[in-house]
Amino acid sequence: MRTNFQHLLIQEDNHVLKISMNRPEVYNAFNDTMLDELGEVLETAAQDAAVRCVVLTGTGRAFGSGQDLRSFATIQASRGDTPIKVSEHLRKYHRIVRAIRTMPKPVIAAVQGVAAGASCNIALACDMRIAADNARFIEAFARIGLIPDAGGGFFLPRLVGIGKAMELAMLADEVSGQEAERLGLVNRCVPLDEFEEATEAFAQRLAAGPTRAYALIKELMNQSLESDLETTLRFEGELQDIAINTADHREGVSAFLEKRHPHYQGN
Ligand code: LHQ
Numbered sequence: 001m002r003t004n005f006q007h008l009l010i011q012e013d014n015h016v017l018k019i020s021m022n023r024p025e026v027y028n029a030f031n032d033t034m035l036d037e038l039g040e041v042l043e044t045a046a047q048d049a050a051v052r053c054v055v056l057t058g059t060g061r062a063f064g065s066g067q068d069l070r071s072f073a074t075i076q077a078s079r080g081d082t083p084i085k086v087s088e089h090l091r092k093y094h095r096i097v098r099a100i101r102t103m104p105k106p107v108i109a110a111v112q113g114v115a116a117g118a119s120c121n122i123a124l125a126c127d128m129r130i131a132a133d134n135a136r137f138i139e140a141f142a143r144i145g146l147i148p149d150a151g152g153g154f155f156l157p158r159l160v161g162i163g164k165a166m167e168l169a170m171l172a173d174e175v176s177g178q179e180a181e182r183l184g185l186v187n188r189c190v191p192l193d194e195f196e197e198a199t200e201a202f203a204q205r206l207a208a209g210p211t212r213a214y215a216l217i218k219e220l221m222n223q224s225l226e227s228d229l230e231t232t233l234r235f236e237g238e239l240q241d242i243a244i245n246t247a248d249h250r251e252g253v254s255a256f257l258e259k260r261h262p263h264y265q266g267n
Contacts, residue, residue: 001017001041001044001045001048001051002040002041002044005037005041006033006034006037007021007022007023007031007033007034007037008020008021008022008034008037008038008041009022009059010041012050012051014204014207015050015051015052015053015207015208015266016051016052016053016054016055016200016203016204016207017045017048017051017053017054017055018054018055018057018203019038019041019042019045019054019055019056019057020057020058020059021034021038021056021057021058021059021063021064021119022058022059023068024058024059024060024061024062025060026065026068026070027058027060027061027062027064027065027113027114027116028058028059028060028062028063028064028065028119029064029065029066029067029068029069029070029119030064030066030067030068030093030118030119031068031071032071032092035092035093035095035096036092038096039092039095039096039099042054042096042099042100042103042107043095043099045103045105046099046102046103046104046105049266049267051105052105052206052207052208052209052211052266053105053106053107053108053203053204053206053207054103054105054106054107054108055107055108055109055110055199055203056100056107056108056109056110056122056123056126057109057110057111057112057199058111058112058113058119060113061112061113061114062112062113062114062115062119063109063110063111063112063113063114063115063119063120063123063135064114064115064116064118064119064120064122064123065114065116065117065119065140066116066117066118066119066120066140067117067118069144072089075089090149090150093118093122093149093150093151094150094151096122096125096150097122097125097150097151100122100125100126100127101125101218101222103218104211104212104214104215104218105211105214105215106127106128106206106214106218107126107127108126108127108128108129108130108199108202108203108206109122109123109124109126109128109129109130110129110130110195110199111123111129111130111131111132111135111137111177111186112131112132112134112135112192112195113132113134113135113136114136114138115135115136115137115138116136116137116138116140117138117139117140117141117150118149118150118152120137120138120139120140120152121139121148121149121150121151121152121155121156122150122151123137124151124152124155124156124159124185125150125151125155127218128187128202129180129185129186129187130186130187130188130189130190130195130198130199130202131177131180131181131186131188131189131190132177132189132190132191132192132195133176133177133178133189133190133191133192134177134192135176135177135180135186135189136174136175136176137174137175137176137180137185137186138172138173138174138175139152139156139168139169139172140172141169141172142169142170142171142172143172147169148169152169156168156169158225159183159184159185160183160184160185164183177189188202208264209264210246210248210249210252210262210264210266211248211264211266211267212242212243212246212248212266212267213243213246213248213249216239216242216243219235219239220232220235220236220239223235246267247265247267248262248264248265248266248267251263251264251265252264
């Protein structure tokens with residue numbers, strides 16, 4: 001896997017791939033290079049069997065501040081009075097959201113400090129979120145007359161319900177780490193001085209789990225978000241047919257019967 005990125009730091013340890021967005025001087029705002037690099041590394045990680053859990057985080061005092069407004073203003077200015085079609089540019093975000101959702105392994109967002117705009121929504125697209133108690137989630141879009149993008153229109157109402165999603169999107173107020181935990185926006189919020197250790201423990205636990213079953217769980221949950229009971233029951237059967245034939249399932253049952261901890265290989 002390529003590790004020499006301009007705006008990403010990459011660490012691989014014990015089957016956990018940690019991707020740190022690294023433009024701390026702008027709170028890790030997305031420019032084109034960082035968007036492309038993140039898309040690339042996520043797609044590579046999806047294919048790499050040695051990676052069994054991915055952690056997405058930010059350096060400095062933020063997870064990320066969304067689109068780099070300075071670099072986008074330059075593009076806007078160069079167009080003069082011609083209307084801009086931002087949907088082309090948003091494809092770079094869609095590549096990232098798709099890579100996260102289809103990745104056959106867990107992806108955790110580890111959020112400390114600011115997570116605003118598209119960065120907030122990339123965190124919401126991850127499978128789970130761990131936050132430090134200094135986290136500041138901001139659906140910042142309406143502050144500048146925009147609407148949630150980068151998947152926020154899909155994940156936000158599904159995570160917090162339609163009423164709260166409307167409030168967060170329209171008022172664009174900050175949500176603290178503790179409040180995010182209460183709302184179900186994050187899975188857990190921990191004190192900042194325990195954040196790194198807690199994130200690592202969370203990721204290592206997932207990386208030691210039955211990775212193939214996790215991939216099937218993702219498929220099931222993704223499908224369930226857009227489906228009815230009958231279709232979901234049928235799909236559960238199809239996926240369980242796969243899970244029951246995995247080496248990890250056999251190991252799990254053997255470990256249970258032998259009263260020991262299972263050692264999952266991820267297949
Ligand atoms: C930034 C940014 C930033 C550049 C902080 N850009 N420099 C998609 C497609 C096309 C167009 C538009 O958008 C999108 C999707 C989106 O993501 S829209 C939403 C874009 N993001 C925002 O609107 C958030 C903008 N940032 C803020 O409102 C504040 O910075 C927050 C509330 C995040 C943090 O406030 P503070 O804690 O007071 O920090 P700060 O404002 O002092 O920021 C620290 C530095 O980071 C500062 O630089 P400086 O040189 O002055 O120290 C900021 O200019 C820079 N920065 N966000 N998105």
